[in-house]
Amino acid sequence: MSVAVQTREGALILDSHKLSYHMDRVEAWEAGEHIAPVSVDMALTRACGAMCSFCYAMMQESQARSSVSVPRALNLLDDFAAVGIRSVSLVSDGESTLSNAYVPFIQHAAKLGIDVGNATNGWEWEPEKIEQVLPHLTWVRFTVAAGRPESYADIMYKGPEHTKVFDRAIEHIRYAVELKRRKSLPVTLGIQMVLMPSLREEIIPFAQLGLDLGVDYAVIKHCSDDEQHTLGIDYSQYEGLHDLLVQAESMSNERTKVIVKWSKIKDGDKPSYKRFYGPQFLLQISGSGLVAPSGMFFNARYSKLHIGNFTEERFIDIWKSERYWRAMDYLASPAFDAQTMMGTLPIQHYVSVALDNHAKAIERIQPGIGEKPLHVNFL
């Protein structure tokens, strides 16, 4: 695993995990206890106004969608606090900024002491909304598919002529960067490119855009695909991008770090683990309300791993249920093979590699020492 990247505000870990700072949960898990997740990755809606060519949400349609009301969203947070969940990332399978629950959710989480991060395209993230949420967010990561307006519009929207979506996103990102500076907010702002092998020409312009915007980081990651290869990603082609990615990283300056998620790119389409322990620590919830161990299992295909829907029953009851632990136990049993039965490189990948290595005594997870990294509650 690569080391943390030093930023002006602290150590930033994007290409590894932070289990070392949650040894209470690691030890309880190893002892066979039913643990609460450290973190939940979720969305407040399945809706999205973009049409990104790399979007995994295209493969995440479950059997039914439910609307996430404000009271349900706030109850969910109360339940998270009750069971001991430490952070929530609004990423998952929808554009949460479109939800009526978006602002109250973030503000309520702050009151409960739960850290919140958010990934967004930024299109509907206007200044008024930014002012309401930015002081309460630990990080915001903007999906920026490319550094050039035409390429961005082609990858994320209807075609290269629709550059106004790029202009709108950039305007909002600049507003957030300025607001952070003006109010000295402790929030990390980054942009992310989901790199498909065909997008090699976009790597350097993307890194340059990160520098121009003055965000804290610009990260480049792999593209996930399902086990049926629906998106047709050829992982062997990433190797040919190595030099360009190194060049992009070398563009880092004092203010903006360009970071490549080397571990995920190198791990390609076959994980080292067969058992999938990560969801016990990092649970995912769909914008449809569906609670399933991982976003890899949101699609109806994986209905045997669907646990419940928090718009129909309280999350705390779902977490306590036999259903929840049956699904988690299934993923930890020989019946499940992560190498053949799910998509590539899930959000729980780093955690799952570390837990698997720990379980096999290849590399035991050690307690973290020294100053905690940024975003320590986001695994």
Place this chain on the structure above:
Amino acid sequence: MAVTIQYANADTPVPGPAWSRLRDDERLQLVKSTVGGKLGAAGDIFIFGEAKMDGQIILAFHEPVPADKRGTLLLDLESFLKDSIDPGLVVWLEPLGDRNSLRNLRGIEVKA
């Protein structure tokens, strides 16, 4: 106590020759008759579509089943089929395609 780490190195069972040597229609019929024999009319909630040589059994529900019920139903079914026919069998539902009309303009089709 939960299942934790004892299976980290274990291999996942694959179907044996008794299953693999059957034709597609014979495997499907075996699954249907085994489920019918055990569940009777209760088994009618399932529509079995495929029973592949690699052990994957693809099915659908006659009617939508709530999220708090379908996991248990399907894990019970898989467990029963493993015990009754072959430990290498796994159950999957027919996949659903994206309902987002905008994203659908990309023309991506979720594969079964």
